[in-house]
Amino acid sequence: MKKYKIGLFGFGCVGQGFFETLNSNTEISAEVVKIAVRQKNQVRKADAKLFVYDIDSVLNDDDIDLFVELIDDPDLALSIVKTALSKGKPVVTANKKMLAENLEELIELQNKYKTPIRYEGAVCGSIPILKNIDTYYNSEKIESIKGIFNGSTNYILSKIFNENISYESALKSAQENGFAESDPTLDVEGHDPKYKLSILASHIFGQVIHPSQIINWGINKLQKHDFDFAKENDLKIKLVAKVEEADNELSLLVAPHFVSKYNPLYHIEDENNIVTIEGAYSGQQILSGKGAGSLPTGLAVLSDVREILKGQGYNYKKSLVLKPIKNDLVEAYVSFSLKHSFVTELFQSITERYVGKDYSYVIGQIKISQLQTIIKLKSVNAIITSGNKIENITSKISYSYA
Ligand SMILES: NC(=O)c1ccc[n+]([C@@H]2O[C@H](COP(=O)([O-])OP(=O)(O)OC[C@H]3O[C@@H](n4cnc5c(N)ncnc54)[C@H](OP(=O)(O)O)[C@@H]3O)[C@@H](O)[C@H]2O)c1
Numbered sequence: 563m564k565k566y567k568i569g570l571f572g573f574g575c576v577g578q579g580f581f582e583t584l585n586s587n588t589e590i591s592a593e594v595v596k597i598a599v600r601q602k603n604q605v606r607k608a609d610a611k612l613f614v615y616d617i618d619s620v621l622n623d624d625d626i627d628l629f630v631e632l633i634d635d636p637d638l639a640l641s642i643v644k645t646a647l648s649k650g651k652p653v654v655t656a657n658k659k660m661l662a663e664n665l666e667e668l669i670e671l672q673n674k675y676k677t678p679i680r681y682e683g684a685v686c687g688s689i690p691i692l693k694n695i696d697t698y699y700n701s702e703k704i705e706s707i708k709g710i711f712n713g714s715t716n717y718i719l720s721k722i723f724n725e726n727i728s729y730e731s732a733l734k735s736a737q738e739n740g741f742a743e744s745d746p747t748l749d750v751e752g753h754d755p756k757y758k759l760s761i762l763a764s765h766i767f768g769q770v771i772h773p774s775q776i777i778n779w780g781i782n783k784l785q786k787h788d789f790d791f792a793k794e795n796d797l798k799i800k801l802v803a804k805v806e807e808a809d810n811e812l813s814l815l816v817a818p819h820f821v822s823k824y825n826p827l828y829h830i831e832d833e834n835n836i837v838t839i840e841g842a843y844s845g846q847q848i849l850s851g852k853g854a855g856s857l858p859t860g861l862a863v864l865s866d867v868r869e870i871l872k873g874q875g876y877n878y879k880k881s882l883v884l885k886p887i888k889n890d891l892v893e894a895y896v897s898f899s900l901k902h903s904f905v906t907e908l909f910q911s912i913t914e915r916y917v918g919k920d921y922s923y924v925i926g927q928i929k930i931s932q933l934q935t936i937i938k939l940k941s942v943n944a945i946i947t948s949g950n951k952i953e954n955i956t957s958k959i960s961y962s963y964a
Pocket of ligand 1: 576
């Protein structure tokens with residue numbers, strides 16, 4: 563049986579995880595023959611003869627059958643993927659930013675060169691959501707996908723709720739434990755889950771949804787009074803990514819949400835991820851598990867290698883009618899300092915209001931475009947309260963006003 567030759571780019575967290583899962587697998591007839599890395603003089607957990615420091619020497623090796631791209635530089639990753647496709651060599655990658663920002667072009671290139679790319683590891687680590695969307699759910703009419711797509715922020719929020727510590731201490735703990743980067747901006751501002759949502763939504767609805775079409779904000783500005791409000795009302799705050807279809811229109815959002823214990827998202831702790839799928843025929847289905855990490859993501863990459871060796875790319879179903887993207891009214895809790903009291907006037911209807919000495923809040927219906935503007939103001943925070951009947955918390959709240 564032919565033993566396929568793999569050229570690997572990157573030997574960091576995921577690269578090593580992939581290498582280890584491949585080497586302990588007895589069914590996939592493939593081996594890594596070259597690994598491109600950046601830094602010389604590093605101790606590597608693999609045969610030193612495999613390592614090269616020149617990307618082109620891997621890309622131009624005609625003996626290599628397929629490439630696995632696992633570096634942490636989206637621009638370089640894009641250039642590797644494009645070159646590989648132009649040579650008719652399939653690629654597996656996990657770079658969500660590169661994929662989300664260039665998906666349209668990458669689909670065209672796959673068609674042009676009749677060569678596939680796969681990227682399960684880019685969306686929620688080990689959770690096999692893309693493969694399932696592409697095959698099993700291809701026949702389903704998906705009405706919504708909601709989930710927790712970012713392990714670092716979920717770890718931070720879990721720490722805050724379970725250990726009663728501040729946002730700053732929780733972020734520090736996430737960094738010390740390797741769950742958050744030293745520059746955590748992409749995670750805590752909600753960009754990372756936006757890239758994943760963009761890829762997922764594009765596969766579900768058959769129309770490419772660029773990340774710039776998705777409104778997002780993160781958890782980095784939340785204040786103690788926002789967390790206190792959640793705790794007093796038996797709620798948790800989760801950074802939720804969601805796409806919903808209604809009346810042939812799509813709405814997409816990444817934002818902090820209040821969730822009650824009746825919502826499966828409430829129970830997802832630490833670095834774990836969850837994807838809930840609402841289908842017209844199947845009802846609600848749930849996938850949850852490790853959304854990042856060396857071996858879990860390495861396994862997702864290995865699963866893609868297996869599909870590629872079977873000649874299996876993604877289906878990329880096409881939307882018959884392009885659905886407009888709409889984000890209009892949402893129900894939100896908005897807290898603000900007194901100098902931003904004008905916020906109250908932006909609400910179309912108000913169900914609850916609190917005016918305090920240090921901060922105030924309003925719960926009610928507001929246009930998402932207005933939320934997007936005011937959330938940029940210092941000391942204004944917004945948490946979505948709607949999205950699921952049980953999350954319509956305002957009718958349940960009995961809160962004593964100061
Ligand atoms: N970490 C996760 O849990 C996770 C989960 C899902 C997806 N991903 C995605 O997977 C990809 C890899 O992430 P990671 O966490 O494994 O990153 P990482 O630990 O930082 O490793 C990056 C690797 O890329 C190599 N590299 C960087 N620039 C290079 C260059 N110019 N030439 C050659 N090699 C270069 C580095 O080489 P040196 O070793 O020499 O520095 C390193 O081996 C990223 O796109 C990430 O978004 C990661």
